Amino acid sequence: MSAALQRLRLVRTESVGPVTYRRLLARFPTPEEALDALPALARAGGRATAPRIPSLAEVEREYTALAKLGGRFLFLDEPGYPDYLAQLPDAPPAIAVLGDAALLSAPSVGIVGARNASANGMRFAELLAADLAPRLSIVSGLARGIDSAAHAGALRAGRTVAVIAGGLDAPYPPENAALQQRIAETGAVVAEAPLGTAPQGRHFPKRNRIIAGLALGLVVIEAAARSGSLLTARLANEAGRELFGVPGSPLDPRAKGANDLIRQGAHLVDCAEDVFANLPVYPAPRGAPRLPGFAEPAPPARDEAASTDELTRARRDVAPLIGLEPVSVDEIARRCQLSSAAINAVVMELELAGRVEMLPGNRVARLEEL
Numbered sequence: 124m125s126a127a128l129q130r131l132r133l134v135r136t137e138s139v140g141p142v143t144y145r146r147l148l149a150r151f152p153t154p155e156e157a158l159d160a161l162p163a164l165a166r167a168g169g170r171a172t173a174p175r176i177p178s179l180a181e182v183e184r185e186y187t188a189l190a191k192l193g194g195r196f197l198f199l200d201e202p203g204y205p206d207y208l209a210q211l212p213d214a215p216p217a218i219a220v221l222g223d224a225a226l227l228s229a230p231s232v233g234i235v236g237a238r239n240a241s242a243n244g245m246r247f248a249e250l251l252a253a254d255l256a257p258r259l260s261i262v263s264g265l266a267r268g269i270d271s272a273a274h275a276g277a278l279r280a281g282r283t284v285a286v287i288a289g290g291l292d293a294p295y296p297p298e299n300a301a302l303q304q305r306i307a308e309t310g311a312v313v314a315e316a317p318l319g320t321a322p323q324g325r326h327f328p329k330r331n332r333i334i335a336g337l338a339l340g341l342v343v344i345e346a347a348a349r350s351g352s353l354l355t356a357r358l359a360n361e362a363g364r365e366l367f368g369v370p371g372s373p374l375d376p377r378a379k380g381a382n383d384l385i386r387q388g389a390h391l392v393d394c395a396e397d398v399f400a401n402l403p404v405y406p407a408p409r410g411a412p413r414l415p416g417f418a419e420p421a422p423p424a425r426d427e428a429a430s431t432d433e434l435t436r437a438r439r440d441v442a443p444l445i446g447l448e449p450v451s452v453d454e455i456a457r458r459c460q461l462s463s464a465a466i467n468a469v470v471m472e473l474e475l476a477g478r479v480e481m482l483p484g485n486r487v488a489r490l491e492e493l
Contacts, residue, residue, distance in 0.1 A: 236269025256281025
């Protein structure tokens with residue numbers, strides 16, 4: 124338990140995101156050594172005060188509260204953490220689980236779609252999930268509309284995994300509290316956020332990447348352009364998962380997202396057999412084909428050493444190249460003519476200083492005026 128608590132301290136430390144967490148543990152032998160190094164790294168990034176690191180007592184209270192709730196933590200790179208989710212370059216360092224944690228490593232398919240879904244869309248989501256559930260677990264986000272219908276259909280014939288944006292003790296939307304409890308009793312509920320966290324807008328993209336990461340493939344039903352469901356589809360595509368779309372009327376704006384996915388190469392779905400026929404063999408090979416409309420993800424950073432001269436140059440040159448719009452770390456390295464090791468080290472310092480944020484696809488964006 125002591126090792127788990129130290130990991131949780133690092134996870135909950137201010138400005139330590141999923142990518143930085145991995146880089147810290149690649150650079151330092153233990154979480155304790157990484158925690159000891161954080162103040163100096165943040166100062167190198169331009170921060171006047173050290174990031175807030177929770178005390179051992181704080182994380183022990185969270186650990187105990189989750190256990191009393193009936194849940195447990197799964198930590199990245201430790202036994203029990205879902206293999207598929209661990210493949211993401213920004214996989215959550217720790218997830219809290221209520222229910223059967225082993226279900227997260229079982230073959231599954233995600234079903235997502237509009238919150239303001241049509242009656243027909245919700246009916247199809249429920250029927251499709253019920254037909255898929257005897258052979259696959261169904262992963263969705265417990266939102267109103269398509270998500271809720273997919274969970275309900277899965278519960279009729281099998282098991283389902285709900286990934287939520289807030290803490291496990293903060294069901295959202297409130298009317299789905301009973302549904303969340305049913306899922307916890309027969310399947311699993313997953314959260315990255317600490318207990319007591321009320322879901323906010325910035326939490327939902329993080330939730331969406333977990334949905335994409337857990338599943339072999341993703342079915343999109345009724346998704347408007349620029350919707351959260353299409354963000355989940357992009358993340359699934361970047362992770363090499365199979366994409367499926369349920370076609371809809373071109374007169375319905377809710378059908379545009381799924382219709383566009385099909386136009387770009389996603390598998391058309393009008394029954395469960397369309398999913399079974401095109402889902403990869405479990406476990407799926409890496410490097411699965413991706414749709415042409417989506418960007419390729421960058422590989423995870425390797426733990427390499429940078430020279431003192433390179434770090435000095437990188438600390439001078441990298442920050443001005445990071446703007447409010449996300450930019451690839453590889454593009455920064457190309458413009459600076461510096462090694463990836465130096466760029467990654469300085470970006471980590473800037474993130475720990477609270478000045479930039481690492482994003483999926485090995486991209487970085489500025490959080491304040493540098």
